[in-house]
Amino acid sequence: MRITVGVDGTRYTDDVEPRMLLVHYLRERLGKTGTVVGCDTSNCGACTVHLDGHSVKSCSVLAVQADGSEVTTIEGLARDGRMHPVQQAFRDNHALQCGFCTPGMIMQAIDLLADDPDPDDNAVRHGLEGNLCRCTGYQNIVRAVRDAASKMAPGAGPAAEQVAEPTLDPASRSSDADISAPAPSHTGGGS
Amino acid sequence: MTATAEPEVGKARLRKEDERLVTGRTRWTDNITLPGMLHLAVLRSPLAHARIAEIDTSAAREMPGVIAVFTAKDLDPAREIGLPCAWPVTPDMKHPRRPVLAADKVNFAGEGVAVVAARSAAEAQDALEAIDVEYEDLPVVLDMEAALAEGTTVIHEDLGTNENAVWVFDSGEAGTGGDVQQAITDAEVTVTRRFRQQRLVPAFMEPRATVVDPTGPQLTVWSSTQIPHILRVMTALTLGLPEHKLRVIAPDVGGGFGGKIGVLPEELMTLLVARKLGKPVKWNESRSDCMATAHHGRDQIQDITITATRDGTITGLKVDLLADMGAYLGVVAPGVPLLGAFMFNAIYKIPSYRFACTNVFTNKTITDAYRGAGRPEATFAIERIMDELAVELDMDPLALREKNWIKHEEFPYTTVAGLTYDSGNYEAATERAKQLFDYDGLRREQEARRASNDPVQLGIGISTYTEMCGLAPSRVLGSLAYGAGGWEHAAIRMLPTGKVEVVTGSSAHGQGHETAWSQIVADQLGVPFEDIEVLHGDTQFSPRGMDTYGSRSLTVGGTALVLAAHRVLDKAKPVAAHLLECAVDDIEFAGGKFAVKGTDKSVGIQDVALAVFAAHDLPDGYEANLDSDATFDPDNFSYPHGTHLCATEVDTETGRVSIRSYVCVDDVGKVVNPLIVEGQVHGGLAQGIAQALYEEAVHDESGTLTSGTFADYHLPSAADLPTFVTDRTETPSTTNPLGVKGVGEAGTIASTPAVVNAIVDALRHMGVADVEMPCSPMRVWQAIQGGAR
Amino acid sequence: MIPARFDYVAPTTVDEAVRALADAGEDGKVIAGGQSLLPVLRMRLAAPTKLVDIGRIPELRAIREDGDAIVIGAMATHYEVQRDPLVREHAALITAATDTVADPQVRHRGTFGGSIAHADPAGDLLAPALAMDAEMVVAGMDGRRTVPAAEYFVDFFTTAMTPAELLVEVRLPKYTGWRAHYEKFNRVAQSWSMVAVAAMVRTDGGTIAEARIGLTNMASVPVRARAVEDALVGQAATAENIKAAAANAANGTSPTSDGNADGEYRSHLARVLTGRALTAAIG
Numbered sequence A: 001m002r003i004t005v006g007v008d009g010t011r012y013t014d015d016v017e018p019r020m021l022l023v024h025y026l027r028e029r030l031g032k033t034g035t036v037v038g039c040d041t042s043n044c045g046a047c048t049v050h051l052d053g054h055s056v057k058s059c060s061v062l063a064v065q066a067d068g069s070e071v072t073t074i075e076g077l078a079r080d081g082r083m084h085p086v087q088q089a090f091r092d093n094h095a096l097q098c099g100f101c102t103p104g105m106i107m108q109a110i111d112l113l114a115d116d117p118d119p120d121d122n123a124v125r126h127g128l129e130g131n132l133c134r135c136t137g138y139q140n141i142v143r144a145v146r147d148a149a150s151k152m153a154p155g156a157g158p159a160a161e162q163v164a165e166p167t168l169d170p171a172s173r174s175s176d177a178d179i180s181a182p183a184p185s186h187t188g189g190g191s
Numbered sequence B: 001m002t003a004t005a006e007p008e009v010g011k012a013r014l015r016k017e018d019e020r021l022v023t024g025r026t027r028w029t030d031n032i033t034l035p036g037m038l039h040l041a042v043l044r045s046p047l048a049h050a051r052i053a054e055i056d057t058s059a060a061r062e063m064p065g066v067i068a069v070f071t072a073k074d075l076d077p078a079r080e081i082g083l084p085c086a087w088p089v090t091p092d093m094k095h096p097r098r099p100v101l102a103a104d105k106v107n108f109a110g111e112g113v114a115v116v117a118a119r120s121a122a123e124a125q126d127a128l129e130a131i132d133v134e135y136e137d138l139p140v141v142l143d144m145e146a147a148l149a150e151g152t153t154v155i156h157e158d159l160g161t162n163e164n165a166v167w168v169f170d171s172g173e174a175g176t177g178g179d180v181q182q183a184i185t186d187a188e189v190t191v192t193r194r195f196r197q198q199r200l201v202p203a204f205m206e207p208r209a210t211v212v213d214p215t216g217p218q219l220t221v222w223s224s225t226q227i228p229h230i231l232r233v234m235t236a237l238t239l240g241l242p243e244h245k246l247r248v249i250a251p252d253v254g255g256g257f258g259g260k261i262g263v264l265p266e267e268l269m270t271l272l273v274a275r276k277l278g279k280p281v282k283w284n285e286s287r288s289d290c291m292a293t294a295h296h297g298r299d300q301i302q303d304i305t306i307t308a309t310r311d312g313t314i315t316g317l318k319v320d321l322l323a324d325m326g327a328y329l330g331v332v333a334p335g336v337p338l339l340g341a342f343m344f345n346a347i348y349k350i351p352s353y354r355f356a357c358t359n360v361f362t363n364k365t366i367t368d369a370y371r372g373a374g375r376p377e378a379t380f381a382i383e384r385i386m387d388e389l390a391v392e393l394d395m396d397p398l399a400l401r402e403k404n405w406i407k408h409e410e411f412p413y414t415t416v417a418g419l420t421y422d423s424g425n426y427e428a429a430t431e432r433a434k435q436l437f438d439y440d441g442l443r444r445e446q447e448a449r450r451a452s453n454d455p456v457q458l459g460i461g462i463s464t465y466t467e468m469c470g471l472a473p474s475r476v477l478g479s480l481a482y483g484a485g486g487w488e489h490a491a492i493r494m495l496p497t498g499k500v501e502v503v504t505g506s507s508a509h510g511q512g513h514e515t516a517w518s519q520i521v522a523d524q525l526g527v528p529f530e531d532i533e534v535l536h537g538d539t540q541f542s543p544r545g546m547d548t549y550g551s552r553s554l555t556v557g558g559t560a561l562v563l564a565a566h567r568v569l570d571k572a573k574p575v576a577a578h579l580l581e582c583a584v585d586d587i588e589f590a591g592g593k594f595a596v597k598g599t600d601k602s603v604g605i606q607d608v609a610l611a612v613f614a615a616h617d618l619p620d621g622y623e624a625n626l627d628s629d630a631t632f633d634p635d636n637f638s639y640p641h642g643t644h645l646c647a648t649e650v651d652t653e654t655g656r657v658s659i660r661s662y663v664c665v666d667d668v669g670k671v672v673n674p675l676i677v678e679g680q681v682h683g684g685l686a687q688g689i690a691q692a693l694y695e696e697a698v699h700d701e702s703g704t705l706t707s708g709t710f711a712d713y714h715l716p717s718a719a720d721l722p723t724f725v726t727d728r729t730e731t732p733s734t735t736n737p738l739g740v741k742g743v744g745e746a747g748t749i750a751s752t753p754a755v756v757n758a759i760v761d762a763l764r765h766m767g768v769a770d771v772e773m774p775c776s777p778m779r780v781w782q783a784i785q786g787g788a789r
Numbered sequence C: 001m002i003p004a005r006f007d008y009v010a011p012t013t014v015d016e017a018v019r020a021l022a023d024a025g026e027d028g029k030v031i032a033g034g035q036s037l038l039p040v041l042r043m044r045l046a047a048p049t050k051l052v053d054i055g056r057i058p059e060l061r062a063i064r065e066d067g068d069a070i071v072i073g074a075m076a077t078h079y080e081v082q083r084d085p086l087v088r089e090h091a092a093l094i095t096a097a098t099d100t101v102a103d104p105q106v107r108h109r110g111t112f113g114g115s116i117a118h119a120d121p122a123g124d125l126l127a128p129a130l131a132m133d134a135e136m137v138v139a140g141m142d143g144r145r146t147v148p149a150a151e152y153f154v155d156f157f158t159t160a161m162t163p164a165e166l167l168v169e170v171r172l173p174k175y176t177g178w179r180a181h182y183e184k185f186n187r188v189a190q191s192w193s194m195v196a197v198a199a200m201v202r203t204d205g206g207t208i209a210e211a212r213i214g215l216t217n218m219a220s221v222p223v224r225a226r227a228v229e230d231a232l233v234g235q236a237a238t239a240e241n242i243k244a245a246a247a248n249a250a251n252g253t254s255p256t257s258d259g260n261a262d263g264e265y266r267s268h269l270a271r272v273l274t275g276r277a278l279t280a281a282i283g
């Protein structure tokens, strides 16, 4: 099946088998290996990306279901060589060790802050309950998310790094990538 | 000595590793794609014990995209290959051959029986379904005590028994203490308990993967492993390959916790298939395959007896252990109980001690080292029984501990197990922990809740632990029949532009070596932190190493680094003297500069590096090379310790336990990077608490793992864990020049008994004397019902 | 980790979807949010040959008011349901239960209709739907029919729908002004309910005028705790009365046993949690 998907600001058109998972499309077709697979039961969240502005587990979406959508991965967050405030906060707060859960944690943290810009510890912990980390014990992750929240508060950082206000229309929320600009077109190999 | 104005060691440096990890510029093994690469899928036995009557692969061979299908007959026709075990704990230890693929018989559910190599992972997966295997069921052996009973099915018929080995330490016989039998006979108070260490899954987040490239002069193996060096040696020995034709790379590795110290059948089958087909081959696994086949941890039954006088002085300790090896032997599995054997006596002065363990084969996934390896088990048993003894003596559990622990002025102290603890201060750590915890205030609240019959009861759990880190003095390993040494290697390369490359033999997978090693070298050589690149995990540029496990990297590998740096400076000094036109003895080094004593004349180490590179103007006969390396073999272990206090609230109506507060004060000696130390403690606590409350690998009566996915194996998420209060005392180790002790396992070792002690303490007045781990709501509730009856 | 091959269609109307399902026969399967289906396909525990994706049918996404009912389209996601003001006002029990479903990522994709159609006895939306006397609107080749919740759930993962039928929407009578609470008991935050209690109460002064209680995972289907409801009506909303009524919570249930909970413990939990759910609902 032919699909067209915007990923990290670039439009791709590819032929894929219907059974191909979005995460495999990202990793194997597009080389977006920053997004990883940690489980087969949709529990770990390591594969979390944003699909039309909302966090999803990309192992639990078929590539064909993403046809016509915009996807943002961990590789699409940095702007002009500068890390997203959540990425920076993870580094500043030692919120990662092996780093395998980190892309998913960061993508989910950004989603969480879009819904709740000033979460307390408990809200952060519950907002991340679909993401497993075996290394950190989560304490520094919680700290990092709250640190990012304080830095992303209005006036605390460049407007470009602000997370948009959530709206009820799921399609209209763009938390990260500026996808309104016409994207260059890439056509990948078919199968 | 060589420190800069503001030492790097001790600073909370942000990690060098993180920039690429938070932006997704990662190199996991599964990211690797090579031209013509094939994908390997493994057909696994659904049965725990069965004879293989027939394997029909003909249909699979015809499937689209399939290049080859292999069984044991193809990969090992001579039936010679057996996976290695490096720790024959006794001369007569039974070591069954573990084949790469099962040929006649499967011994655990998940054992590989055939492999498919196909052009895509999906096609390889499809073809597995077309392979037909006919099995004949055999009776399964799952329970350790049943496995040892007369007349039980023997798993490895050629061995004639399910007993792997019996290993005994007796302080009377070893001359390190008295006879425990005498202590028991004479005892005023004796407490005996049976504790069960449930089976755990290490559950590193990155599933395992291997890519083997047979093209080019060497065979290149990428693997998600903790042990690239050991893997190279073991692979060469196991397959009879010339070691110099093998290159092993551990790229970014997503956690290990001991779970990636194995030499895997999958690594070997990938290699064999790649060689047969002449093409690069990748194997990666699903999480469920990983849960069923990557080695498990713990799984011991502990019978422990402690004796004391009425006033609370411990007189003896006796431990009898059963340890489940699973169906075969892991690389260090038989020795895991031994790593605990020296730790049951913990921080206490115990005059007599006997330890015996019996290792047993069952039809389950193999066990091997999991974070702490032997020491969490030991710490759990002693810290749990200390609480039980306190109850028996009607003493405060902290007071009982204090009465028996080694006082700070008594170090170095040789224990009844024969180890010499170099340093420690249990009083200081405990005092600090009590303050942070509000021990007395919580005890008062506990009284009040008991008095008012509050449905939510409060309990306080204590764990005053120590552990042995820095694996390990090679001589000690030799005396315990371990198959290798415990040294570590480091090399420093001075580049012409003044930048520095550091090569370490201990390959990291989340521990932050790139950062901590840079801090150490920055101080030693006086070069900026940013100018240092730490390289690891590739046998091509790092041929010597013993890899990362057992909290050894900093104590052993860090020391090797310091020694290598000293050699660089020794080599640089004559050049500096030459450039400064003075005698070598007149040179002093500080802050990256070689200066002529008593003058302001100096030359920077970077200038020396450039001068050596140019080699135009060097002392006569000087070998133009500053690069140096060093191997360090410790004389002794190091012994971190600490006091952990946990307050749990137990909902007596539902049995649910929640942690109200958790305080730990650890003494890990000198701290290189407090941020990293804190992170290691947090992660360790999470794993230890998870053992106490959540996790268990459960097999049903047919030997199938029923908690075989992340949906059934309850890893805690952020919402299931408390915020920890951590602090430190700092008593430097005297066994290494950095004064460091190791921190990788401390949290895991200490926390499990603290939590269970707190649960039992909350419910003691309701007649509860123990709750088996994991202390699930149902188990806690049942314990309360049992206590009330 | 990779599903077996299947064909895929993404119709844009209910009629097309129903036709596609009829064409596919036994081996066809609806995919809604895919959050329950894809794990099953990935582990190859099932291998339908055709997936009918109902995610591109606009009609199924709506949440609307229809007289004295709130109508939730089958494809409304948990995330949308959680935030919907109509649902919150007139069907607060659904909001409360949806808040506890899975995790944020799964709630972004998983659907109300998917949960109902999947009919997992541990699913959190079944007991609320039952307690509220919801009606399931089902479309087939012969048109649409309405199935009351009490008849819809038949067994473990089994509903009154045929494989060729599609759940279109769920009609919930309005319970405006009722107080609701969903009390969920699970092992870790991201796991399914061991037992949960959906409780809804209308009080009149200090007296309980009406009560509706549904139990999650106390049988192969969601069950009403009728004995508790009956015991409560007309009683003063006191702790003792609630406790006494809740003691009947496990009557007539048939809980299963697994590693987390045996039947006896589940029954005990049902009693304790019913008391707590009622106490929290009454506030």
Ligand SMILES: Cc1cc2nc3c(=O)[nH]c(=O)nc-3n(C[C@H](O)[C@H](O)[C@H](O)COP(=O)(O)OP(=O)(O)OC[C@H]3O[C@@H](n4cnc5c(N)ncnc54)[C@H](O)[C@@H]3O)c2cc1C
Pocket (backbone or CB within 6 Å): A041, A042, A043, C029, C030, C031, C032, C033, C034, C035, C036, C037, C038, C039, C054, C074, C075, C100, C101, C102, C103, C106, C109, C110, C111, C112, C113, C114, C115, C117, C118, C122, C123, C124, C125, C165, C166, C167, C168, C190, C191, C192, C193
């Ligand atoms: C990690 C994880 C944790 C979870 N935890 C919980 C939890 O705590 N509580 C809970 O309630 N749920 C939980 N879920 C399930 C989640 O709520 C799912 O979203 C839901 O069960 C199914 O919704 P779906 O839209 O994803 O359906 P799908 O997965 O697309 O479909 C599920 C089944 O229903 C059928 N189906 C779907 N829609 C229709 C329709 N309109 N008509 C006919 N048939 C249809 C499909 O054919 C399929 O058989 C969890 C899921 C995951 C992955």
Ligand code: FES
Pocket (backbone or CB within 6 Å): A036, A037, A038, A039, A040, A041, A042, A043, A044, A045, A046, A047, A048, A057, A058, A059, A060
């Ligand atoms: S890989 Fe997607 S949730 Fe684990």
Ligand code: FES
Pocket (backbone or CB within 6 Å): A095, A096, A097, A098, A099, A100, A101, A102, A132, A133, A134, A135, A136, B205, B254, B255, B510
């Ligand atoms: S940092 Fe290793 S799993 Fe989270």
